[in-house]
Amino acid sequence: MDPVLRTLLAERLAASELDAAARNVIEVACDASAPPPASDAAPPVWLKRVTVEGFRGIGAPATLALDPSPGLTVVVGRNGSGKSSFAEGLELLMTGRLKRWEKRPKAWTETWQCLHHDAPTRLSAELAVADHAVTLTQTWPRGAAYDSAPAPTHAWTGALTSFRPFLAYAELATMFDTLSSLYDALTPVLGLGDVDELATGLAAARLEYDNQRKAANAARDALLGQLDPEDGKAALLHAAIAAKALDLDAIAQLLDAAPEYADDTAALRALAARVVPADAEVDAAFTALRVAERAYKDAAATDAARATRVAELLRRALAVRDPGKLTDDCPVCGTPDVLDASWADRAEREAAALEEQAQALTAAQRALAEARRGVERVAEAAGAGEAARGAGAGAAGRGTGAEDAGREPAAATRDTVRAAAAALRERVAAAQQELARRDTTWQQVAARAGEWLEQARAVAERAPMLKALKDAEKWLKPVAEDLRRERFAPISEQAVANWRELRQGSSVDLHEITLKKAGRGGRADFDVRADGEGANALGVMSQGELLALSVSVFLPRAALDESPFRFAVIDDPVQAMDPAKVDGLARVLHRAAKTRQIVVFTHDDRLPEAIRRLRLDATMLRVDRRARSTVDVQASRSPVQRYLDGARGYARPARLPEEVQARVVPMFCRNAVEAAAAGIVRRRAAEAGTDLAEADERLQEARTLRETLALAIFDDAGRHGDVAAAVKQRYGPAAAVLVAELNRGAHGNRLDAATLKRLPDSTRDFIHALTTPKGV
């Protein structure tokens, strides 16, 4: 960014009440914006010499030599003299194009090469840069298109777009055709493009953020439409997402946990989780039961109760026997001596056998109960639990009852359990399927919700940035306007000052020029008032006034320090200007020439005349085009000097046949006197503050030498009869004789050789006397 602009912006930023975030946004954007164009580094350049060959009105090479320093140079030449060929040649050479020919039909540009020249077209310019010279040269073969040459390469290519130092007449006339083009022309000059760019950048960033926010909102709406409010989990998510103040963390938790909330789903989940026994498992349980039953039946064939009781009796009997005695009587039947050691031995064994018998039965009973529970478990798992319980409960719960143990479970057969298992297996599979379906839907919703959540998080994160951007944009808009005004103010002021100098007698006043941003571009507004009426009065301005306004705006632009061009070339600004405006123009150009090399091409002598009369410094050059487009540039002096030079040139001996000299020299001398007299009349009018146009009109009417002299002497052309006497009285008899000789000689009446010889000097003396104020 333009450093000056950057500083101005920073100052305003510091003084603003903008919060830190928005301030930061602007600072970052300023730093990021492109550095000032390299053209700024282009060295200051002056014009030293322009040489043109075979281009438009110039055939043989012609050179316009200029002094590469501040000053005003006026190049005068009749239309068709080739003077514009210098201006346009330079423009083509430096820019590779010609503004005047753009948008013109092809016929305009087909004959751009000089018809009187067979050699290639060659343009060259010598530019003075600091301590050395740079020469640009370009050659076009015969028949080539003017825009066919490669683009010029020099250090000022970049600066040319911003600071074009050429102002062609066509441009002068059309500068105000579109006010937006003027804005476009002036904005880069002031570096204001950077501010525009800054604003554009902020707007683009804001738009991106805003679009992201909008996209997130759209995604949220779409998501809400997909969430089934009947589905518990989805309903919860719906509520969370639809909430005005979003709790993104809560939503994230909701998505991560994916908990069950619906009873239906819980039951499904339970069912799906069930392990259904395989047929083999069922078979095994039933087989185990049958084995247990058989074992039990075998055990039950003995009387376990009696065996227990007998064993108890035997144990008691053994306890009763006195081990001290060898034999003892039976305490029950009284049989003597039966309870001996062998009995005790027998009884002991029998009791043990009986006890064992009783224990086997108990084990078979336990095993059976266990087998029944196995069947019940299988049946339960197979979904045939009711039937199995009805059958097995008795056996399991009634302890060791031998009679119950023999009973087979009624309802739960192997086949019913297997059937139940098959049925249950189907239900489990269905439940699993349903759950899977529900999970897929959720997963999709959850995935979308997850995506949205990310978007929403990004938006939430960038929300402060978006606000900062909006604040920054809002702040920048009026500041940019302000900067634009401030930066442009010096140009505007200078242009207004120029205009006031130039307008001379125009009722149109220019108050201010402002650059306004409008949409993507902008326009230049001219506060132009006619007769003090506040109106945008461009429409009421004459062509001459518009030209003056164009020059008013162009010159301050050319004088900007930022421009590397120390020269400015203006082609024919005088057209359509009245004499008073030409005086203004001369002053304005002269002022601009204090710091710049101003080269003005003009088709007549009005501007040089004004410059001479106003006694402004300027170099005057004349361009003459002779046969075969031979163009000659000569330093131009005042018309008086010019005529005297002509007289001397033609009076040189042996230059021409004497008779021709006699015909030509008096004419030059007479014209010198006429020019001097006209100068007196015009200066007198200017000093008296009367209208110059009127003085010019009176001079125009004075057709002869005597009438012109009468105007100068008496301020009355009608008194031409008194001229001879007055000249004799005021300037002496020799002067009177001279006037008579000039009149005769100019009309082909031969003067004698001696008279002819001294004629230029006599004329000079007379003019000197004529123009020296009386009484000095």
Next chain:
Amino acid sequence: MRIADLLDEAERQLDEFDPQTSGAWPHAAAVLIRQALETTLNGFWYAKAPQLLEVNWRDRWQCLPAYAGDRAAVRAADFAWTALSDACHHRRYEVGLTEPELREHLTTARAFLNVLSAPAPPAAR
């Protein structure tokens, strides 16, 4: 000097480049062509009606068609003389005639010389 020689001298001013007279040559050529026209005209009046040599230049041209016939060459000569007279005086802001303009006046002057040297048409008074 013959009128035709005068015109040749004028043409020389257009064709030849002399740095000493740079910028002055259009005026010199103009005055020579103008004087050739005037001499041609005066020669005609001298032969036809010498009293007309007493009136001013404007009137001498004005009366010419009545004697020499209303011919294109005559009208062109009148026009050329007016333009050249202007060019031979100092005129505000004018920077002289251009080379093609002068060349055309030269052609006009030659044609005028031929026309007036030829016998006058019978209609003349």
